Every structure is written in C-alpha cells, then in structure tokens.
Amino acid sequence: MIDKRVATLADAVAGISDGATVLIGGFGDSGVPVELVHALLDQGARDLTVVTNNAGSGERDVAALIRERRVRKIVCSYPRSAGSIWFETLWRAGEIELELVPQGTLSERMRAAGAGLGGFFTPTGADTLLAEGREIRVIGGRRHVFEAPLPGDVALIKAHRADRWGNLVYRTAARNFGPTMATAAALTVVQVDQFVELGELDPEAVVTPGIFVDRVVRVGAP
C-alpha cells in the first residue's frame, strides 16, 4: 500500500541534513510553502544551499531561514524584492553566497536534473557577464552557453490538493516552480490545503503525477 501522507509538518521535514541543497517553490509570495519552510527552521538543518526564485521578504519563510544564518548559499534569479532585507544585510556582510541565474535557466536546470539530462546549451545570458568563463558553443549561428543540471536533495513545494499516492493539483499561479522542483529532488515534500481520496482527482487534470512526490502534509483548514 502506498500512502505518502504524513501527519505533521515535523514528519514532513524529518531527516533533512546539514549541508543539503533545498529547492523551495514560490514566486514572490505566490506558491511559497510557508509552513514547510517554518518546519525546516524548527528542524534545525543548517549550512543549506537554497534554490528559490526570490530571497524572501520581511521576517518569514526564506527570509527567516537567512536571518537565522541557516543558508550558506542561495541560487536564485531575483534576490532584490521589496523587503528582502535579510538577504541584503547578509550579502553586504559577505555572510551568504549568491549564485545569480536567469529565471528560465534556473527552471530549466532543475528540469534537466529531473529529466536525467547532463545539462543544456541556451542563448539566454550567452553574451552577458553571467557567461564569463563558461563553455560557449555556436549553434545555428547563435552563441549558446552551457548550463549544468541543478538537482536538489530536497524539494519543498506547495500544491492545493493531493491524494495518498501523491498526485497533485495546484491553484492559479501558485503552481510556478512546483512541478519542475518535484522532479528534481531526491526527496520531494509537498504541503497541500486538502487531501482527497484516490480517484477523486480528475486524471486528465493531474499536474504532478505522484511518482515525483515522496511526502504530503496538510496544512491549514481542510
């Protein structure tokens, strides 16, 4: 019997080790697995590499992880959101490493990891300082830069509904990086608003098939 549901947020983040690479879904405040990130904060893992589009804002979720000095390195496309005070503070002090990646390249590098590919060549950034010192190949008359896959030890994502097999559907633009990150991590942990019985999700509309999911936890109101 397959049952990927776990009872508590602590169970959901159990076993995440120091030094882990953690993929965290979300775009701005949309689709951020806030409760899972707070559970990771309580769980205590440190020296983390966090892969996420923005660097958090205010005092919660990714910003709180950074504030508590739990993040050694962040891989993201846009760390300069309004209110990303903690990232900026630690970055200025040289206490956090930043790997800046164009947003589509960030997503595609995770896709490559999830798809078992050894990377790809992209025109994005090929003529910019982000490609300095990197392998360039001219393909179809255009310069492309090589990008390596970006796998995670863990992915923390947010979806709307799950069944016990881990099939997922999302809500509106909260989907963002979730489906890609789910494929790219050794351990994919999902927080959802609702559990449903097997067969209740329309099979034509399942967005993330349960094969990519390891643990699901329900948060908030059922």
Added chain:
Amino acid sequence: MITPLSDVALARRVAADIPDGSYVNLGIGLPTLVADVAGPDKEIVYHSENGILGMGPAPAPGTGDPELINAGKQPVTLLPGGCFFHHTDAFVMMRGGHIDVTVLGAFQVSERGDLANWMTDVDMHPPAVGGAMDLAVGARRVLVMTTHVTRDGRPKLLPACTYPLTAAAVVDRVYTDLAVLDVTPGGFLVREMAAGLTAGELQERTAARLSFAGDVGVLATA
C-alpha cells in the same frame, strides 16, 4: 516648443504597433501601461513569466486571489480562455520564440540592438536578473519603451552600451518620449519624432549617430 510624450501617450504609441491576435509579454514598470491603453478592438493575449496566459487587469479592491500575481508581484485576474502552467513551460514560451512581442524597459540600447536593462555599473544592491535575459533572447519582436535620456539628462541610445548587457543584438524598435527609432544594420533610423523637435535637437540628446527616414512622422501627444 518640444512636446515630449506622456507615459500614457507613449504606451498608446507602442500599443498601436501590436497586431491583433498577438501573444505579448510586458516587462515590469512602464511597459505594463501598454495593457491599460490597448483598445478593445484587438484581442491580445498577455503572458506572465510565472505561468499565466490570458492575464487580465488588476482585480477590484478586496476581490483578488493573493496567489494570482504578475511578474511585478501585483495582483491580476485571469480572462476567459486564460490558463495556468508551470514555470518551465512559461520560459519555453519565452525562450522558444512563442511570444510574438515583448515590451521592455531599458537603461541603455546600442545602435546594434544590444539591450542593458538589469544592472548599472553604480549598483550597490545585489544583482537581480529575473526573466529579462530569457525574454530578450527569445521573443520574436523586442520593443523597448523608455525615456530618451536618463533623469539627469544622459543619453540612453548609445554606439555601445556601457552597462552590463541583458542580451546582444535583440532590440527591433525603440519608443521614447521623443522618437520612434528602428534598429537597422545601419544603426538607429528615426521613424517618428515628437512635435516641435528638430533632427538636430534629437541628435543632441542621442549619443549614437542617427539617420532619418524620408518621411519622419509626428508623434501624437494624446
């Protein structure tokens, strides 16, 4: 007397060049005005990098979905026929040449169509690129919408960009508060100018050498 275009008049001029039926991505900031002024006579499908096609205007106060936001992290709506998809697919659309038109802001544009719009050489903030590089290399037609000079009067249209590039040789047309210019193999070609402006006065405000079409039009101010 020279009459520079207002932001709204500039947005109207850009909107006039977007064909009916286009799939369009508007950059954050000034370009978002284009959707506000585009008339109902054309059906334009707006794309957002966080996984939206058929994006509509801001919701009425108090009715928004907090997860349904645009690239600038502002609340938006979904029009009938619109849909959601994940980040990797959003960038397949951008990088893969499926977006017909993008309108982007700029710090600088060179006469060969190089675009610099993500960082300046005096930037004391952490670098942030988002989806700008993907959009610039991938959209079929790249339009730039900007003031002709910086706030302190320095030219933005240059023989070569001095700020780090977003992408090389990608800009097709530039719309400023003073002129509409095409990027051609021979450099900037002026198509239209603001009322009351002479060719000499426009050249004084432009570091790149300008050529002028045989029938330079006058930009509408309303």
